[in-house]
Amino acid sequence: MAQIPLFPVTTVGSWPRSTSLIRALRAKQNGEMSEADFDSVADQEVISCLRSQEEAGMDIVTDGEQRRDNFYSYAVDKLTGMQLMKVSDLLDYAKDRARMEEVLRALDVPAFAIKSPIVVGKVAKKNGLSLDEMSFMKKHTDRQIKIPIPGPYMLTRSSWFEGLSDKVYDSPEELAKDVVAILRQEVLDLKEIGCDFVQFDEPILSQTVYGEESTETFMCAALPQRRDPTEELEFAVRLMNEVMDGITGIRTGVHVCRGNWSRKEEVLLVGNYGPMLPHLMQMNIDQLVLECATPRAGEMEVFKEYANEKEIGLGVVNPRTDEIETPDEIVTRVKEMLQYFDPDKIFLNPDCGFGTFAERNVNTPEIAERKLQVMSQAAVKLRAEFG
Amino acid sequence: MAQDDNLNGLPRQKLIEVLESFKDPEVFKAVTGPWKSRVVWQDGMRAKAYMRNHVTEMDEPGDLTATDVAASAHEQLLSAMGSCITVGFIVNATKRGVKVHDLEVVVEGYFDNIRKWAGVEDVGNPGYGKISAKAFVRADSDEDTLRDIFRLAVEGSPVTQTVRHSNEVITEFEVIS
Numbered sequence: 001m002a003q004i005p006l007f008p009v010t011t012v013g014s015w016p017r018s019t020s021l022i023r024a025l026r027a028k029q030n031g032e033m034s035e036a037d038f039d040s041v042a043d044q045e046v047i048s049c050l051r052s053q054e055e056a057g058m059d060i061v062t063d064g065e066q067r068r069d070n071f072y073s074y075a076v077d078k079l080t081g082m083q084l085m086k087v088s089d090l091l092d093y094a095k096d097r098a099r100m101e102e103v104l105r106a107l108d109v110p111a112f113a114i115k116s117p118i119v120v121g122k123v124a125k126k127n128g129l130s131l132d133e134m135s136f137m138k139k140h141t142d143r144q145i146k147i148p149i150p151g152p153y154m155l156t157r158s159s160w161f162e163g164l165s166d167k168v169y170d171s172p173e174e175l176a177k178d179v180v181a182i183l184r185q186e187v188l189d190l191k192e193i194g195c196d197f198v199q200f201d202e203p204i205l206s207q208t209v210y211g212e213e214s215t216e217t218f219m220c221a222a223l224p225q226r227r228d229p230t231e232e233l234e235f236a237v238r239l240m241n242e243v244m245d246g247i248t249g250i251r252t253g254v255h256v257c258r259g260n261w262s263r264k265e266e267v268l269l270v271g272n273y274g275p276m277l278p279h280l281m282q283m284n285i286d287q288l289v290l291e292c293a294t295p296r297a298g299e300m301e302v303f304k305e306y307a308n309e310k311e312i313g314l315g316v317v318n319p320r321t322d323e324i325e326t327p328d329e330i331v332t333r334v335k336e337m338l339q340y341f342d343p344d345k346i347f348l349n350p351d352c353g354f355g356t357f358a359e360r361n362v363n364t365p366e367i368a369e370r371k372l373q374v375m376s377q378a379a380v381k382l383r384a385e386f387g
Numbered sequence: 388m389a390q391d392d393n394l395n396g397l398p399r400q401k402l403i404e405v406l407e408s409f410k411d412p413e414v415f416k417a418v419t420g421p422w423k424s425r426v427v428w429q430d431g432m433r434a435k436a437y438m439r440n441h442v443t444e445m446d447e448p449g450d451l452t453a454t455d456v457a458a459s460a461h462e463q464l465l466s467a468m469g470s471c472i473t474v475g476f477i478v479n480a481t482k483r484g485v486k487v488h489d490l491e492v493v494v495e496g497y498f499d500n501i502r503k504w505a506g507v508e509d510v511g512n513p514g515y516g517k518i519s520a521k522a523f524v525r526a527d528s529d530e531d532t533l534r535d536i537f538r539l540a541v542e543g544s545p546v547t548q549t550v551r552h553s554n555e556v557i558t559e560f561e562v563i564s
Binding site: 026086088104105109110111112113 | 488489490491493495523525
């Protein structure tokens with residue numbers, strides 16, 4: 001893996017989309033704009049996003065997921081057999097519509113605003129999930145590049161919907177075989193074209209562990225039935241390790257958070273990493289990219305018994321707030337984690353993206369950039385002290 | 388604003404002509420009423436409502452000992468109100484040339500005193516004392532215009548205004564031997 005300074009600074013992935021980009025995305029989805037025309041709009045937005053990150057001092061950059069509808073729904077464009085469906089469309093197929101209604105009301109969101117890629121045919125890759133994103137970035141930045149892709153558990157669980165997907169795959173487990181093969185090839189291909197860091201997004205793991213029926217979140221629109229959290233975590237570990245079997249030479253991570261669709265902290269999930277860590281530590285990946293700035297992530301002592309077992313992508317700023325954290329606050333947070341992890345094991349990142357869902361930016365580009373700047377300033381202080 | 392004749396799934400110019408025709412006394416008389424529904428009891432708490440060439444089933448939740456094969460009448464009243472606002476929104480948006488991409492209306496209500504329905508109390512209003520409706524919309528227009536369209540939809544909604552105002556309801560009863 002390429003050399004990198006102590007306390008590398010990076011993002012989790014998404015960057016706020018501009019109104020013009022969202023319009024272009026909708027036009028493309030409605031068949032009113034060609035792929036090429038959309039790409040020409042998105043190209044400029046990606047370049048702008050890269051410059052913002054570079055100017056803010058990021059050591060590892062992403063393309064801000066500017067081409068994506070959201071962090072996993074973009075799979076619809078990249079894979080065969082998937083269709084982007086609104087929850088309002090899924091209501092016709094849902095077995096427990098009353099429960100879906102409860103969730104929609106609790107979240108105060110319209111069913112048309114939540115979309116999920118749903119398996120409706122045999123799933124196979126077209127030209128890779130993110131190879132185009134990677135190739136474009138390679139031409140426009142000299143920084144290390146991180147590519148976030150949906151994790152195998154997320155992609156499997158969120159896209160298998162009873163009544164639609166079972167016509168092709170009997171069970172999520174059957175679908176997982178194809179998902180694993182696709183993601184495994186994706187990592188190999190990304191490595192081949194020079195990607196430095198692949199981040200698997202698995203936010204619904206927190207839904208599995210902390211979610212209760214009354215606080216179902218639609219992070220996964222397929223609304224999984226409540227399942228045994230341990231079994232689900234074991235399933236997630238198995239899938240990840242099948243994807244990563246024998247792959248080396250590229251940094252990999254798994255991102256877990258507690259939801260990033262609202263600025264209302266009270267509607268997001270709560271709970272420390274204790275129940276998850278025994279499983280996350282079994283994943284054959286290098287780094288845990290974790291939400292830690294919000295108090296909802298709980299106490300950091302839970303990391304004590306896993307000291308230095310993996311790198312930590314430490315969430316040190318909250319992407320959903322207007323207040324800008326200070327470098328000293330971030331340094332204090334990092335020092336808390338330094339009780340359990342060596343300096344070369346800690347990366348700094350926001351808790352999550354700044355625009356996980358295209359139409360739900362959780363912050364402005366200006367505030368996002370300022371938050372990245374203070375992360376960089378904190379890294380400078382930390383390098384001076386521990387370098 | 389969109390100028391296409393077909394807008395929001397409606398022939399815009401034709402719609403405007405039809406709405407204008409309401410000024411004609413004959414048309415006005417025809418669309419004023421009577422509007423009719425015939426409700427036929429099936430079994431238990433189930434009933435079927437026949438309206439022109441359409442039929443809707445109604446039932447009650449299982450915890451009331453019913454079979455819950457369909458929504459209850461009072462839930463369908465909420466749905467009727469939400470549907471009426473939906474239609475009003477689309478009609479007014481289309482008249483103004485506003486393209487609507489998505490629209491959802493969420494309606495909910497609380498009974499004042501459902502014990503009266505249950506027959507365990509004699510006083511109070513068993514009906515909804517308060518009904519709220521919230522619309523979510525994604526459309527090609529500015530927020531002020533969309534809010535105005537929503538206002539027109541609510542103020543012009545026959546169902547909403549029927550619910551909102553005290554109305555004369557004439558009931559008759561006849562036993563068939």
